[in-house]
Amino acid sequence: MSVTNQDVKKVARLARIALPEDQVEPMTDELNNILNWIEQLGEVDVEGVEPMTSVVETSLPMREDVVTDGGIQDKVLANAPKSEDGFFVVPKVVE
């Protein structure tokens, strides 16, 4: 399987990474280079093999569904590029 420039533009949009026109072709080549190398996995017979979900046999722990943290608005906002009156300031989303 190989990707086209069109595929790469679509993936860049999905990944939310701006990709200037002049970088599309080089990126396509790089991805194809890597994807072609990955193709060798096709040789492995995985008939009947379960996909791995956890490397170490363990069950997910459960806990009471209660609040364990909070009341730290200042800390939450401390690294915000922009904040005001205890809120994150973000660009307008709905016109």
Added chain:
Amino acid sequence: MTDLTGLTLSDALDGLNSKAFSSEEITTAYVDAIEKANGALNAYILQTPEKAINMAKASDARRAKGEAGALEGAPLGIKDLFSTEGVRTTACSHILGEFTPPYESTVTANLWREGAVMLGKLNMDEFAMGSSNETSFYGNVINPWRRNDGGNADLTPGGSSGGSASAVAADLCLAATASDTGGSIRQPASFTGTVGIKPTYGRASRFGMVAFASSLDQAGPIAKTVKDAAIMLNVMCSHDEKDSTSLKVEQPDWTKAIGEPVKGMKIGVPKEYRVDGMPEDIEKLWQQGIDWLKAAGCEIVDVSLPHTKYALPAYYIVAPAEASSNLARYDGMRYGLRQAGDNLTDIYQNTRAEGFGAEVKRRLMIGTYVLSAGYYDAYYLKAQKVRTKILQDFQNVFEEVDALLTPTCPSAAFALGERMDDPISMYLNDVFTVTANLAGLPGISVPVATDHHGLPMGLQVIGKALDETACLRVAAQLEEAAQFKAKPANWWSA
């Protein structure tokens, strides 16, 4: 006074315990050493000398009251992947800007609880994506080791924990934290003549570690000796409710493994690790390791791990896929870099284009592609099935042997720039280490010899899940047999 920075962690703790010197004295020695060396090596991206001295004074005060912890007064370096409260943490990515965590990672909190002192934050490949520390936003780290050919070419310390490895090798900390997703502790350890151990997945908490590939990421130390690595590991690992994959299992005192006789242990030598074009130096090193363990009474068993060659391609599906999901959080809204744009999507796209470096973008593109509609089964699901086969390979051989012996890397340190043009040749650095990540197993690299250029090379011991003890026991035997005492000549101190 002797040069305090040349001490091992173990000897330094003895010196502190016997009051031969104070934490303030050894910390000051390190602060001075870093000041002189960092311009040349770029191991630290953030030095915290005032914090260090304050922590050292507090440590001395605790010790005076008889309240010494397991690492009391020991100055350490912290990989920039670990969140440190009030101290900038960026995983060496531009996208995190001046991010200053309001919380502490569990691993570093464990260190401070036991009295350790922080010297600063260590350089690394951006988001731990790289094997040469050339993808850091803060520039390359230089390996203190140089080839003995007189060329004085700058060599890579390996990656992604290149700052940790370079700092330990150049005596710029007693030991350092590091992390390993595909070999990022063990490969730099091998390139710098230091010891690095990745414990079993789930031993160390991932809380507060900047996430790369969550099913593979694991913290561990880089240190000067096997014993030092065990001392660090004892403190870094813990069960943690804040990480749902953290294991609730008994944790032995790993320092007790050091010096335990290895007589009667069965050591597997996997034939698939004898790759085409492997340098003669590496072949020799491996055989030497086999001979040492035989002489110490181990039984050497030839074993086969048939799916080894598929580990790296599987990794380059699984790791980018998980990264594309993990790194989706960097949207420029709540922290880090935000770039301007005409609308919200533009802002996201511009922020991420500006904030991520080339290798990170490449992997995010691969990850997004393999997870996208129509390709999930062909790539991600397939890779996870191959991963099961790789784990089964290990489980089969571990019915027969106690540990595996392999080279850590297919080469010694290479020159900066040498492999940046070809991602796949860079990825091949991790060919011997990545299998342990995919299978969640513990692995250690121990330096045992130098190559024809006088550069250090390591051997790797891979153990059964939760059997770090076997790794440390065998590594300590190799260390004892090798008597590897070579140090790089100090050219870096201004």
